[in-house]
Amino acid sequence: MSAITSFLDHYWPHLVFLTSIIVGAVAAAHAAMNKNDVRAAIAWVGVILASPLLGPLLYLIAGINRVRRDQLSSHRSRLIKDYVHSAGEPVPDVSPMAGAQFASLRILGDQISRFPLHNGNHITLLDSGDAAYPAMLEAIASARHCIALQTYIFDHDRIGLQFAEALHQAQERGVMLRILIDSVGSKYSRPPIIHLLRRYGIRAELFMTNPMGLRMAYANLRSHRKVLFIDGHLGFMGGMNIRETFMVSLAGRKANTDTHFRIEGPLATQLFAAFANDWEFTTRERLRIEDWCKTTPQAPLPHVPARCIRTGPDRFIAATHNVLLGALAVAQRRVRIQSPYFLPDQTLMGALNTAARRGIQVDIVIPGRNNLRLVNYAMTAQLAQIIQGGCRVWRSRAAFDHSKLCTVDGGWSYVGSSNLDPRSLRLNFELDMEVYDQALAAQIEQRIDHEIVRSDAVTLQSLQAMPYLKRLRNRIIWLASPYL
Incomplete structure (x- = not known):
C-alpha cells in the first residue's frame, strides 16, 4: 500500500496529464463523429482541446444528444401513421384557400412532416391567458373520457393550482389522464407542481430528467411543446405555458402576452400523436389510438387545411428551419414575423434578406423589454445584418409578448412553440402547425400590425447611436448565441 501511495505522490501530475489527454481525445472524437453541424463540431472540439479536463465535462453536460436511439427506430414512424392514416379529408390543392404560390410549399411540407395536410x-385564435386559460379549463371540466397535457412550464401558482384542481376533478370523474412536463421547466416554480399532481393520483411524468438533478436551463435538451388534447377531438396548442404571468386578471399591469389556438378536427389527433410519441419515449407506455380517439365528431365550420410540424434533436431536427426557408422562397408580397427570441442563423437570415431584396415587405416584431437579458443583447447585436438586407425590425413598447407567429402573403400561417433561435431550431423538441387559410392569416396579421403600431422602428442609426461599451457587450454575448 505504501508503494502505491509513494507512486501516486510522485507521479500524480503525470497521471492527471495522461488522463486529461485520453479523456479530451475521446470527447473530441465523439464531438467530431456525432455533430452534424460543422460549426458545433468545431466549437466543441475547440472547447475540449483548450481545456482537456473542464472541456469534456462541459461537453458531457451540455453537448451530448441524450435522446435514446430507439427514438429514431422505424416503429416510431408506424406509431405516427397509426394515429393519422384515417383522420380527416385529403387536400388536393391549397391554392383556393391560400394562393397559387403555396402549391410548392405544400409539397415541401409533405416531404418534411410525417403528418398529412388535412381539411376539416x-x-x-386565443389572445393570451385571459382567453386561453378559461377555454382550456372549461374543456378539462367538460372532459368525459381522456385528457393528455404536455407543457414546458407548469407553475405552482394561482393559475397552475386551478389547472391542477381541474385535472384532479377529472380524475375523480374517471377520466383517463396523462401529464408530461419538461424536467427543466418543472423547476421554474417551487415546489414543482408535479408533486401535487402525483398526490392527486394523476399519472404525471417529467420529460428528459437530468441525471445530475440540476436545473441547468441552458445545458439540457428539453421539450418546449405545449399540447392539451381532450376526448379524442379537441386540442389546444401554441406558445403558452401555464403561468399566471400571462393573465391580466392575476398579474395586472405586469402581465405578459402570448397566443394560443383551440383546434377541432383531425389536427387535434395529430397533436395527440405527437404527445403519445413523447409519452412512450419517456415512460415506455404506448397509448393506443383505439383507447384515446374513440369519438371524432365533425368540427364546426369554417374548415381549414392544416397539419402539425414536429422538430427536435432527432430525425426532425431541421423541420421548422426548412419550412420557413420554403415559405420565404415562395413569398410574393409580404412576410410578417413576431418572435420573442429572434436569433436566426446565417442561412435563415440570408433567406429573410433575399426576400426583402426581391421586393417583399418583411416586418419582424420583437419585444422592447425581454425576459431573457442575454438573449436580448445577442438579438440586438445581430439586428444590423437584418436591417441592411432591407427587412424592417420593430421593438414593441407594450408588455413582453411571448407569441411565435409568422404569416406569408396573407394566406399561410406558421404558429406554435418554436422561437427563431438556435435552441428552438436545433435543440428543443417543438411543435408547430402550418395553416393554409386567408382568414386566420388575416387575424394573425391584424395582431402583428397592432403590435407594430405600438412599436419603435429599429434603424442602423439607432443601433450605431448606442454607447460603444454596450455595443461591445452585445457582440460578445452574440458570440455565445448558439448556446443561449
Whole structure:
C-alpha cells in the first residue's frame, strides 16, 4: 500500500496529464463523429482541446444528444401513421384557400412532416391567458373520457393550482389522464407542481430528467411543446405555458402576452400523436389510438387545411428551419414575423434578406423589454445584418409578448412553440402547425400590425447611436448565441 501511495505522490501530475489527454481525445472524437453541424463540431472540439479536463465535462453536460436511439427506430414512424392514416379529408390543392404560390410549399411540407395536410379543421385564435386559460379549463371540466397535457412550464401558482384542481376533478370523474412536463421547466416554480399532481393520483411524468438533478436551463435538451388534447377531438396548442404571468386578471399591469389556438378536427389527433410519441419515449407506455380517439365528431365550420410540424434533436431536427426557408422562397408580397427570441442563423437570415431584396415587405416584431437579458443583447447585436438586407425590425413598447407567429402573403400561417433561435431550431423538441387559410392569416396579421403600431422602428442609426461599451457587450454575448 505504501508503494502505491509513494507512486501516486510522485507521479500524480503525470497521471492527471495522461488522463486529461485520453479523456479530451475521446470527447473530441465523439464531438467530431456525432455533430452534424460543422460549426458545433468545431466549437466543441475547440472547447475540449483548450481545456482537456473542464472541456469534456462541459461537453458531457451540455453537448451530448441524450435522446435514446430507439427514438429514431422505424416503429416510431408506424406509431405516427397509426394515429393519422384515417383522420380527416385529403387536400388536393391549397391554392383556393391560400394562393397559387403555396402549391410548392405544400409539397415541401409533405416531404418534411410525417403528418398529412388535412381539411376539416376549425381553428380559433386565443389572445393570451385571459382567453386561453378559461377555454382550456372549461374543456378539462367538460372532459368525459381522456385528457393528455404536455407543457414546458407548469407553475405552482394561482393559475397552475386551478389547472391542477381541474385535472384532479377529472380524475375523480374517471377520466383517463396523462401529464408530461419538461424536467427543466418543472423547476421554474417551487415546489414543482408535479408533486401535487402525483398526490392527486394523476399519472404525471417529467420529460428528459437530468441525471445530475440540476436545473441547468441552458445545458439540457428539453421539450418546449405545449399540447392539451381532450376526448379524442379537441386540442389546444401554441406558445403558452401555464403561468399566471400571462393573465391580466392575476398579474395586472405586469402581465405578459402570448397566443394560443383551440383546434377541432383531425389536427387535434395529430397533436395527440405527437404527445403519445413523447409519452412512450419517456415512460415506455404506448397509448393506443383505439383507447384515446374513440369519438371524432365533425368540427364546426369554417374548415381549414392544416397539419402539425414536429422538430427536435432527432430525425426532425431541421423541420421548422426548412419550412420557413420554403415559405420565404415562395413569398410574393409580404412576410410578417413576431418572435420573442429572434436569433436566426446565417442561412435563415440570408433567406429573410433575399426576400426583402426581391421586393417583399418583411416586418419582424420583437419585444422592447425581454425576459431573457442575454438573449436580448445577442438579438440586438445581430439586428444590423437584418436591417441592411432591407427587412424592417420593430421593438414593441407594450408588455413582453411571448407569441411565435409568422404569416406569408396573407394566406399561410406558421404558429406554435418554436422561437427563431438556435435552441428552438436545433435543440428543443417543438411543435408547430402550418395553416393554409386567408382568414386566420388575416387575424394573425391584424395582431402583428397592432403590435407594430405600438412599436419603435429599429434603424442602423439607432443601433450605431448606442454607447460603444454596450455595443461591445452585445457582440460578445452574440458570440455565445448558439448556446443561449
